[in-house]
Structure formats: structure tokens, C-alpha cells
Amino acid sequence: MTVTPTDTTSFMPDPDERGRFGEFGGRFVPETLVPACAELEAAFVEAWADAAFTQEFHELLRTYAGRPCPVTVCSRLSSQLGFRVLLKREDLNHTGSHKINNVLGQALLAKRMGKKRLVAETGAGQHGVASATAAALMGMDCVVYMGEVDIKRQALNVFRMRLLGAEVRSAMSGSRTLKDAVNEAMRDWVATVATTHYCLGSVMGPHPYPWMVREFHRVIGDEARAQCAELLDGEVPDYVVACVGGGSNAAGIFSGFADTRARLVGVEPAGGAAIGRAVPGVVHGSKSYLMQDEFGQVQEAHSVSAGLDYPGVGPEHAHLAQIGRARYESVTDAEVLDAFELLSHTEGIIPALEPAHGLAWMVKAKDELAGSTVLLNMSGRGDKDVAQVQAILDGDPEALSTMRP
Amino acid sequence: MLLPYVTGGYPVDEWPRLIEGFAAAGADAIEIGIPFSDPVMDGPTIQEASSIALAHGSNPTMVLDRVAEADVHIPLIAMTYYNIAYRMGHNRFADRLVQAGIGGAILPDLPLEEVDDWAAEADRAGVATVMLAAPTADDDRLVRVATRARGFVYGVGLVGITGERAELAASATEIAGRLKAITDKPVVVGLGISNPEQAAEVSQIADGVVVASAIIRRMLEGGSVDDAIGFVARLRAALDEV
Numbered sequence: 001m002t003v004t005p006t007d008t009t010s011f012m013p014d015p016d017e018r019g020r021f022g023e024f025g026g027r028f029v030p031e032t033l034v035p036a037c038a039e040l041e042a043a044f045v046e047a048w049a050d051a052a053f054t055q056e057f058h059e060l061l062r063t064y065a066g067r068p069c070p071v072t073v074c075s076r077l078s079s080q081l082g083f084r085v086l087l088k089r090e091d092l093n094h095t096g097s098h099k100i101n102n103v104l105g106q107a108l109l110a111k112r113m114g115k116k117r118l119v120a121e122t123g124a125g126q127h128g129v130a131s132a133t134a135a136a137l138m139g140m141d142c143v144v145y146m147g148e149v150d151i152k153r154q155a156l157n158v159f160r161m162r163l164l165g166a167e168v169r170s171a172m173s174g175s176r177t178l179k180d181a182v183n184e185a186m187r188d189w190v191a192t193v194a195t196t197h198y199c200l201g202s203v204m205g206p207h208p209y210p211w212m213v214r215e216f217h218r219v220i221g222d223e224a225r226a227q228c229a230e231l232l233d234g235e236v237p238d239y240v241v242a243c244v245g246g247g248s249n250a251a252g253i254f255s256g257f258a259d260t261r262a263r264l265v266g267v268e269p270a271g272g273a274a275i276g277r278a279v280p281g282v283v284h285g286s287k288s289y290l291m292q293d294e295f296g297q298v299q300e301a302h303s304v305s306a307g308l309d310y311p312g313v314g315p316e317h318a319h320l321a322q323i324g325r326a327r328y329e330s331v332t333d334a335e336v337l338d339a340f341e342l343l344s345h346t347e348g349i350i351p352a353l354e355p356a357h358g359l360a361w362m363v364k365a366k367d368e369l370a371g372s373t374v375l376l377n378m379s380g381r382g383d384k385d386v387a388q389v390q391a392i393l394d395g396d397p398e399a400l401s402t403m404r405p
Numbered sequence: 406m407l408l409p410y411v412t413g414g415y416p417v418d419e420w421p422r423l424i425e426g427f428a429a430a431g432a433d434a435i436e437i438g439i440p441f442s443d444p445v446m447d448g449p450t451i452q453e454a455s456s457i458a459l460a461h462g463s464n465p466t467m468v469l470d471r472v473a474e475a476d477v478h479i480p481l482i483a484m485t486y487y488n489i490a491y492r493m494g495h496n497r498f499a500d501r502l503v504q505a506g507i508g509g510a511i512l513p514d515l516p517l518e519e520v521d522d523w524a525a526e527a528d529r530a531g532v533a534t535v536m537l538a539a540p541t542a543d544d545d546r547l548v549r550v551a552t553r554a555r556g557f558v559y560g561v562g563l564v565g566i567t568g569e570r571a572e573l574a575a576s577a578t579e580i581a582g583r584l585k586a587i588t589d590k591p592v593v594v595g596l597g598i599s600n601p602e603q604a605a606e607v608s609q610i611a612d613g614v615v616v617a618s619a620i621i622r623r624m625l626e627g628g629s630v631d632d633a634i635g636f637v638a639r640l641r642a643a644l645d646e647v
């Protein structure tokens with residue numbers, strides 16, 4: 001196998017002082033929020049360099065979230081597909097997805113900054129559940145904004161958030177999905193910025209969020225790098241694959257492999273492929289690729305997966321796509337449902353619909369992948385999705401209407 | 406100074422009539438909103454007007470074409486979100502504003518650190534980039550914002566989004582006073598100014614007020630274009646007393 005020498009300069013360095021990854025990123029927020037973003041940046045820089053903070057963070061990840069999570073070798077699936085499949089098991093974390101990493105980091109930081117209230121947006125509800133969990137753990141108030149459409153298709157997570165003591169507020173405008181939940185969370189933050197921390201759930205938004213959220217998730221890539229080295233005799237996988245909504249689980253796992261020969265592949269839903277369309281735009285605080293019409297009106301994404309139903313993408317992914325360090329592919333809802341069933345049957349692992357996108361691409365690309373080793377970030381478990389998938393498979397018209405060709 | 410606000414595209418067919426009507430009712434300048442799909446600085450009232458306008462096909466080109474036809478002799482200022490300008494291209498957007506007879510632009514999600522590229526094109530085309538100055542900024546930042554501002558400085562009257570408030574926020578007169586102390590440019594306060602009394606109170610310190618949600622809400626609740634114009638006349642009368 002040809003190995004390009006690993007150089008030590010990462011392809012995923014910190015953003016510049018204006019929060020740019022190449023030409024993407026920045027801080028496009030109302031004046032009211034600029035001081036809060038600057039304060040957050042300073043607090044993060046200081047905390048991230050403070051051993052006491054990082055120790056407390058890693059201790060929580062270990063004793064509360066259950067890290068490190070394993071890498072599982074999928075023997076049956078590997079022989080069926082013709083390449084070696086490894087899964088990074090973020091689905092085994094407390095609360096069921098990778099989202100807990102970022103939330104524990106931000107909640108600790110918010111506490112350090114003296115903020116007593118968290119607001120968050122959520123699509124699938126995983127980030128909302130993780131935020132509600134961290135708020136309960138640290139004795140903070142928590143308000144989660146969620147699109148009305150998502151409240152319906154992720155009813156289980158809505159109940160979990162309420163059980164955890166969070167208030168779930170329905171976002172009624174626009175497409176009533178993740179994009180509108182972000183709008184509502186930002187409007188809340190504009191009005192409550194003195195007391196409230198906006199616990200943003202992905203590598204998006206104004207600087208320092210895309211960078212800070214990636215840093216809180218880099219534990220995924222760091223662990224996986226060491227685990228793969230052990231499994232692969234010091235080698236790295238040929239491919240590292242992750243689904244991309246905003247792009248946090250992808251940024252986390254990519255950051256462990258950006259300086260290696262591993263090919264990085266992000267998988268978007270066909271109905272929400274911001275990078276696939278590659279039109280730059282500015283919304284929710286940063287410049288990135290954005291699904292929009294000819295006038296710049298943001299378009300509504302459509303995906304069976306509430307967690308990927310977002311028309312934008314984190315700015316660092318736009319940059320990685322532009323410089324060619326990562327590539328981005330898309331899959332349809334039908335392909336995702338097949339992959340969802342495939343992993344359940346062959347490995348006894350019910351994936352969330354989001355990481356099922358990664359697997360769906362792997363199935364589609366099996367000729368290209370033949371003989372290689374592929375690490376997929378299993379970003380979450382499928383418990384939250386089984387009712388929706390059951391309804392789709394039963395042919396329920398309302399559930400079917402969440403699918404797009 | 407009185408600066409009432411019009412949403413480009415709401416009420417759907419009649420909105421251009423508001424421009425001439427507001428001018429006749431004594432507006433000193435008019436803010437023309439170009440609807441955007443994701444208006445994060447706006448509360449429910451402006452959101453609703455924007456989404457009705459968008460649902461009926463409002464777009465920046467259409468809005469600017471209609472504004473160009475308006476027969477008014479007071480300054481017009483566009484208010485929209487940055488992606489509208491970015492998508493069209495800074496130079497084209499600036500030129501289109503000039504062609505429409507619009508002399509200024511307010512882009513509430515384009516703060517000081519990000520404004521230079523746009524502002525350079527706006528300066529070239531002769532469009533005044535009005536900067537927002539927020540109560541959360543320290544004095545050093547207010548000075549830098551005011552220095553970059555063209556036309557006037559827009560003092561953000563409260564920590565929050567647009568929408569009516571029963572009581573005038575203390576921050577409205579505070580930000581006016583802080584800005585008057587550091588700049589010679591006109592200071593106009595907007596956000597949360599809901600009735601003639603509040604407009605008059607802010608105008609004791611500020612050089613002008615923007616009134617938006619209070620006007621739009623009257624029409625969303627079934628009031629006519631003439632009712633909205635009548636309300637602007639009442640605002641005018643209150644300011645004339647100051």
C-alpha cells in the first residue's frame with residue numbers, strides 16, 4: 001500500500017484571529033452579541049490552556065459520559081461489503097451520541113464564566129438532551145428550541161429533555177426544523193446575553209464556536225487514532241467517514257487524522273447538501289457554504305434525519321472541501337434507510353439515522369473501497385429513530401412525508 | 406427626526422403607497438426593509454410581515470424596482486441582512502441601491518469587524534453604511550462604531566430583538582446619551598419604540614427615532630395603509646412637541 005509521508009503540520013489548524021478557516025468563518029452577528037462572542041473566545045482560550053480545566057473536562061468525559069468509547073471491528077459487515085469496517089462507538093456514550101462531549105465542555109466553560117442559564121437549539125433532539133443533561137448535572141437552567149416538525153418526529157427526545165428539567169420551546173417559523181431553532185436560540189441569546197450562555201450544538205455559528213466545538217470533540221479523533229494504531233499495527237485507516245449536518249462529529253474525528261494519509265469523507269443528505277452545492281453564503285454567524293436561492297434567501301433542507309436537516313454547514317468543512325483535504329458526498333433517504341437496516345441485521349447495532357448516512361455512502365462506494373480499511377464515526381444510537389423508521393416501513397403517510405427522493 | 410419603517414412586500418400590493426404616505430405624513434427618512442428568510446434580529450411582528458412578503462414573491466430586485474418608482478424627496482435607507490448583499494455582490498448591491506434612490510444601508514448582522522469589504526464598495530457608490538451601536542458595547546467600541554458610521558449612528562434601544570414594549574427600556578435613552586457624548590454624527594435610536602410618547606421621550610436626547618413593529622403590527626391586525634400613515638402623523642406631532 002502506498003503511504004504518503006505523514007507530516008506534522010495539521011490540515012486542521014486553529015482559525016486566524018478573525019475566526020477564519022481560509023475564506024470561511026468569521027463573526028457575522030448583531031453588534032449586541034459581539035462583546036459576548038469576544039468574551040467567550042477569551043474564556044475558552046484561557047480555559048483550554050488551563051490544566052485544571054482540561055482535567056476536569058476529561059474526568060467528566062471518563063466518569064460521566066463513559067469515555068473512552070471503543071472501536072468495534074464489524075466482521076460480518078466487512079465480509080459482506082468487501083472491505084474492513086471499523087466503527088467509532090460514540091453511540092455508547094451517555095445520552096446516546098457524540099453531542100455530550102461538546103456540551104460538557106461548554107457547560108463547564110459557562111459555569112466558569114458565571115452564567116447560570118443555557119439555551120440550545122436541537123434538530124434530532126440529541127444536542128438538546130445532552131444540553132439538558134449537562135444543565136441538570138451542573139444545576140443550571142436550560143431552554144431548548146426545537147422546530148415544530150422535529151418535536152413531532154422526535155417525541156421521545158422531547159420527553160427526555162422535559163424529564164431532565166429543561167424547557168422545550170417550539171420554533172414555529174420557516175421550515176420549523178433545525179434552521180429555525182437556531183434562529184430562535186439566537187434571538188433568545190440577543191435578549192439574555194448577560195446571564196445566558198448559548199450552548200451551540202455543532203461546528204457552526206460565529207467565532208469561536210466552530211473552533212471551540214471542534215476542540216471539545218477532538219477527543220473522538222484522538223482516541224480513534226490510538227485505537228486504530230493498536231488494531232492496525234501502528235497504521236491509520238484508509239478512509240475516515242462521518243455524516244455532516246453542521247459537521248461536529250466529522251470535525252471531531254477528522255481532527256485526529258487530518259495530518260495522516262487517511263482520506264476524509266463527509267456524507268451529507270441529498271436534500272441538505274450544502275457542500276455538494278458549494279454556494280457561499282452568510283447565516284447564523286459565519287460565512288460558509290449555504291443552500292440558498294438566487295437572491296440569497298436560505299432554502300429549507302429536507303432529510304429523513306432531523307439531525308442533518310440543515311441548509312448550512314460548519315465553515316471549516318467548507319474550507320476542507322475547498323482545499324481538497326476532505327471530500328463530501330451525498331446519499332438519499334432511501335439509501336439511508338437501507339443502511340439503517342443493514343447495520344441492525346448484520347452487526348446488532350441500531351444506528352441513528354445520521355451516521356447511517358455514512359454507512360449508506362460506504363455501501364454505495366463499495367467498489368472504490370474494496371480491500372481497504374474504513375473507519376466510520378458511529379455518532380449516535382438509533383433508539384430515538386426507531387418509531388419514525390417503523391412508521392415509514394409501515395407506510396404511514398405522515399412518516400413517509402419526512403422522506404425525500 | 407422620524408424614521409418609519411416599511412417592509413418591502415407587505416402589505417402585498419399596497420406597500421409602495423406607504424412610502425409616499427409616510428413622506429407626506431412628515432417622515433424625515435424612511436427605512437425600507439428587504440425581507441430575508443432568517444431575520445435573527447427581528448421579533449414576531451417583522452418576522453410575520455417578512456414571511457408574508459416572501460410567500461408572495463417579494464425579492465430584492467422587485468423591492469428595489471418599486472422603490473425606484475416612488476416619488477419622494479426624503480432619504481431612503483435599506484435595511485436587510487448581509488446575505489442579501491453578499492449574494493448579489495457588494496458592488497452590484499451598492500449600485501442597485503443608488504439606482505433605486507436609496508442613500509443608506511443598515512445590515513444588522515454585519516458588525517464592525519466584518520464590515521470593511523462591504524463598506525468600501527458602499528463608500529465608492531455613495532451609499533452610507535449606517536452602523537448599529539449596541540448597549541452591550543463599551544465606550545471604546547462605541548467610538549470605533551461611530552467613526553465607521555456614515556449618515557447617522559443607529560443606537561440599539563434595547564438588549565434584544567425588534568418588537569413593541571409596553572415600557573420604554575432605560576437603555577434607549579442611555580445609549581442615546583452615550584452616543585451623543587462621543588460623536589458629532591446624528592444619533593438615531595431604534596428597537597422597542599412603540600408609541601408617540603416613547604418616541605418623544607427618546608427624542609429629548611437622540612436626534613431621531615426609528616419606529617417599525619408598532620407600524621407593521623397595526624396592519625397585521627387588520628388596519629389599512631391609511632391607518633399606518635395616520636399613526637406616522639401622530640408620531641410626527643409628538644416629535645414636534647419636543
Ligand SMILES: Cc1ncc(COP(=O)(O)O)c(C=O)c1O
Nearest residue numbers: 126245246247248249307354380
Ligand atoms: C447522532 C448524530 N449524529 C450527527 C448529528 C449531526 O450533527 P453534526 O453534523 O454536528 O455531527 C446529530 C445531530 O443531531 C446526531 O444526533
